[in-house]
Amino acid sequence: MQLDSKIPSGPIEKKWDNRRFELKLVNPANKRKYKVLVVGTGLAGGSAAATLGELGYQVEAFTFHDSPRRAHSIAAQGGINAAKNYKGDGDSVFRLFYDTVKGGDFRAREANVYRLAQVSVNIIDQCVAQGVPFAREYGGYLDNRSFGGAQVSRTFYARGQTGQQLLIGCYQALERQVKAGTVKMRTRKEMLDVVVVDGEAKGIITRDLVTGQIERHYGDAVVLATGGYGNVFYLSTNAMNCNVTAAFRAYRRGAAFANPCYTQIHPTCIPVSGDYQSKLTLMSESLRNDGRIWVPKKAGDKRAASDIPESERDYYLERKYPSFGNLSPRDIASRAAKEVCDEGRGVGPGGLGVYLDFADSIRRLGEDTIRARYGNLFQMYEKITGENPYRVPMRIYPAVHYTMGGLWVDYNLMTTIPGLYAIGEANFSDHGANRLGASALMQGLADGYFVLPYTIGDYLATQKPGAVGVDHAAFAEAENEVRARTERLLSVNGSRTVDSFHRELGKLIWDHCGMARTADGLRDALQKIPALREEFYGDVRVPGSGAALNQELEKAGRVADFMEFGELMCLDALTREESAGGHFRSEHQTEDGEAQRDDENYCHVAAWEYTGYGQKPNEHREPLVFENVKLAVRSYK
Amino acid sequence: MQDMRLKLHIWRQAGPEAQGALRTYEVTANEHMSFLEMLDVLNQDLIEKGEEPVAFEHDCREGICGTCNMVIDGRPHGPQKGTTACQLHMRAFKDGDEIHVEPWRATAFPIIKDLVVDRAPFDRIIASGGFVSVNTGAAQDANEIPVPKADADDAFSYAACIGCGACVAACKNASAMLFTAAKFAHLEKLPQGRVESERRALAMVEQHDAEGFGACTNQYECEAVCPKEISVTSIAMLNKAYRSAVLKTRETV
Ligand SMILES: Cc1cc2nc3c(=O)[nH]c(=O)nc-3n(C[C@H](O)[C@H](O)[C@H](O)COP(=O)(O)OP(=O)(O)OC[C@H]3O[C@@H](n4cnc5c(N)ncnc54)[C@H](O)[C@@H]3O)c2cc1C
Numbered sequence A: 001m002q003l004d005s006k007i008p009s010g011p012i013e014k015k016w017d018n019r020r021f022e023l024k025l026v027n028p029a030n031k032r033k034y035k036v037l038v039v040g041t042g043l044a045g046g047s048a049a050a051t052l053g054e055l056g057y058q059v060e061a062f063t064f065h066d067s068p069r070r071a072h073s074i075a076a077q078g079g080i081n082a083a084k085n086y087k088g089d090g091d092s093v094f095r096l097f098y099d100t101v102k103g104g105d106f107r108a109r110e111a112n113v114y115r116l117a118q119v120s121v122n123i124i125d126q127c128v129a130q131g132v133p134f135a136r137e138y139g140g141y142l143d144n145r146s147f148g149g150a151q152v153s154r155t156f157y158a159r160g161q162t163g164q165q166l167l168i169g170c171y172q173a174l175e176r177q178v179k180a181g182t183v184k185m186r187t188r189k190e191m192l193d194v195v196v197v198d199g200e201a202k203g204i205i206t207r208d209l210v211t212g213q214i215e216r217h218y219g220d221a222v223v224l225a226t227g228g229y230g231n232v233f234y235l236s237t238n239a240m241n242c243n244v245t246a247a248f249r250a251y252r253r254g255a256a257f258a259n260p261c262y263t264q265i266h267p268t269c270i271p272v273s274g275d276y277q278s279k280l281t282l283m284s285e286s287l288r289n290d291g292r293i294w295v296p297k298k299a300g301d302k303r304a305a306s307d308i309p310e311s312e313r314d315y316y317l318e319r320k321y322p323s324f325g326n327l328s329p330r331d332i333a334s335r336a337a338k339e340v341c342d343e344g345r346g347v348g349p350g351g352l353g354v355y356l357d358f359a360d361s362i363r364r365l366g367e368d369t370i371r372a373r374y375g376n377l378f379q380m381y382e383k384i385t386g387e388n389p390y391r392v393p394m395r396i397y398p399a400v401h402y403t404m405g406g407l408w409v410d411y412n413l414m415t416t417i418p419g420l421y422a423i424g425e426a427n428f429s430d431h432g433a434n435r436l437g438a439s440a441l442m443q444g445l446a447d448g449y450f451v452l453p454y455t456i457g458d459y460l461a462t463q464k465p466g467a468v469g470v471d472h473a474a475f476a477e478a479e480n481e482v483r484a485r486t487e488r489l490l491s492v493n494g495s496r497t498v499d500s501f502h503r504e505l506g507k508l509i510w511d512h513c514g515m516a517r518t519a520d521g522l523r524d525a526l527q528k529i530p531a532l533r534e535e536f537y538g539d540v541r542v543p544g545s546g547a548a549l550n551q552e553l554e555k556a557g558r559v560a561d562f563m564e565f566g567e568l569m570c571l572d573a574l575t576r577e578e579s580a581g582g583h584f585r586s587e588h589q590t591e592d593g594e595a596q597r598d599d600e601n602y603c604h605v606a607a608w609e610y611t612g613y614g615q616k617p618n619e620h621r622e623p624l625v626f627e628n629v630k631l632a633v634r635s636y637k
Numbered sequence B: 001m002q003d004m005r006l007k008l009h010i011w012r013q014a015g016p017e018a019q020g021a022l023r024t025y026e027v028t029a030n031e032h033m034s035f036l037e038m039l040d041v042l043n044q045d046l047i048e049k050g051e052e053p054v055a056f057e058h059d060c061r062e063g064i065c066g067t068c069n070m071v072i073d074g075r076p077h078g079p080q081k082g083t084t085a086c087q088l089h090m091r092a093f094k095d096g097d098e099i100h101v102e103p104w105r106a107t108a109f110p111i112i113k114d115l116v117v118d119r120a121p122f123d124r125i126i127a128s129g130g131f132v133s134v135n136t137g138a139a140q141d142a143n144e145i146p147v148p149k150a151d152a153d154d155a156f157s158y159a160a161c162i163g164c165g166a167c168v169a170a171c172k173n174a175s176a177m178l179f180t181a182a183k184f185a186h187l188e189k190l191p192q193g194r195v196e197s198e199r200r201a202l203a204m205v206e207q208h209d210a211e212g213f214g215a216c217t218n219q220y221e222c223e224a225v226c227p228k229e230i231s232v233t234s235i236a237m238l239n240k241a242y243r244s245a246v247l248k249t250r251e252t253v
């Protein structure tokens, strides 16, 4: 396997222009002869499918949801970055580029990040033209807020529902193309394999979730926009149905998987309240502006928060990071919370929680001011916990939130399988080892609206449209494999539910490949995961049949893939003998407990090549070269 | 943590053509669970007993994706105002309660299985005109047209619709006017959307009717159950634009 990143020549600010000029074009009259399959209709896939349709390609778009509007992108709260510099506070394309590279702990590809910053401005224009109701100032112009890791205000938002509004805009553009006949929307279809013909992606196999039909679909190119894999942890802030299956099936067919160990843990989520817990809820990072984080000084202190006097509280972030205090970056705040809980000082049932206390702010600013700033978040918290955060401190704990790793792609967003593209959270390209807030929405829409629709033409121009049909042997083979896998899951008829396995796997990954990782822990996980997988295939119970709607079967297929994927994550984490961003190896830290990178040996992307079930995959390395940003210790102290 | 013993009467229907019926189950829950987590517990029990779990749809479990949809004790999304089924917690119930759980009922939303219905008509209503006709790359600078903050805020409050379909389930005519009008009003409040106002009104109302949704007779049950509390003022806006569009088409004929 060769990793050719295809970074264009020229100075960084010219690279994207140069590439657009070099790309082969498909003549407008020929575009309709080409069929592109887009799997996933969240921000990335929805925007790509709509734009490809507008350009005149024949598009088929797939989602397992009942409508494109349900994609997980809908849940994004905070906002979307763009280097508009509407505030005149010194923002620029270069600054957004710089912040993103630094925020990613110098583990992203410079050229991709620069392009992302460049097209960020077009995204806002596009969305406003579509009618996305962004927040505005009284003068009628767009409002901005600040986010972590930046010293300028460049985040556009629509109350706490930015993802929803962007997705609705994108969904409407997509439905407009459906009506125009350029896009065929295939809802409730789950992609279960990529079909590779003579080394190139030429189709997919899906299961219709209502009828159970296994179906073949041909495309001259295939785009995966299938989101992130945070649910390998079982509990995360991701929607319940997010999964790794599409990306993992592509990996099994030869697409390299890059940096699977780079996962992001968000420090402010509502803690787990019991064994039945099904998912975790994010509380916006903005709360840390006015809330103070603390735990009791004494381990095992079970008193109510109000009964613990000031002198017996430990405001540990303020103590350890006097200059950033409660606003320390996500990874640092998360690890610090874990540490105090590991010491037995956590609060709430189970001891996995810390206080986020607004009492001081309420005293200083008054309850009304706090209500105006965070009213909806306080309400959401109360709905879930039944506790009133104006009276008692909130309890929060870190939770898995985003996955920086994903399918390896070159500058044109093509995976190592020619004709197979990956966009949005499903690829690895722009966030390095840590993503900054409000940058995922930006990346998904950059990929879908402004990058892929152009780069894909370069590949299509070399293809004869419709050259292979669904009766090709490769389709039959892939279909048979999908059938066999489905039947296998249904036939085990063991004693344990799919969820019980998923929960067990998630706990293993959380304990050993979560906020802090050690070689011993990872080795332990690498022993236990294959054993759990064997037990799964020997003892899982999937009721019902494959010939109708069967939600347990859907889950079983996804958990089966997580069982293999979890092993890959741990292997990647074990191999990367450094700490970088969201990947913290306890062996590699500075004296004061900060992440310690090893630029000499690990300044690269690790891209894994599948070699067979249960076999150790091959590691390929793409060196990262920094020509425009100086490699430096990422300090926020 | 206090256990709650509950009796559930849940609609079970094997498939679109099958005969459905309410079946009774017992489940032990506690007040910290969400309503859907309580159903998860029931489903785990059922699977362990060798029965088929209850099919129901959900995804975000935080009230934003609009996937969850069930009528709880006769009310879409259950007893709490401004709350989706997935945001409902068991502390709204008490030990010994009997709870009825049924699917959305509307001719335009056929049942697929148990509590799962087909809401594809909503996508087709949007496709008929619920968009601004602008291609990618054709936009001018975002700050070129200032939009009064009040209009932007209003547009947002209509755009907050999550497309769950509770409005249809609550309406005795199974009308989807609140859904349709929320989209219309969102775009109507913005200069970018207003350009296509009449064409949009005509197309969306026609599609609404063609899908088999009933007529709106101003009962406003929809607004009362809407988890996003979308206002029926949107319906008045749509009606007005629709009437004027109809008049104009008549004049040109
Ligand atoms: C709670 C929360 C808050 C967030 N807030 C922010 C924020 O404020 N700002 C920000 O920038 N980012 C935020 N993020 C991150 C951001 O929302 C996501 O990274 C982004 O939306 C992912 O978009 P996507 O299009 O790549 O994938 P998704 O939106 O996850 O879409 C995936 C699509 O793929 C489909 N799919 C997947 N697998 C298959 C298959 N096998 N077959 C068929 N279809 C399939 C799904 O149906 C869906 O349509 C947040 C994330 C969370 C969890």
Ligand code: FES
Residues within 6 Å of the ligand: B057, B058, B059, B060, B061, B062, B063, B064, B065, B066, B067, B068, B084, B085, B086, B087
């Ligand atoms: S599951 Fe998303 S709104 Fe209820």
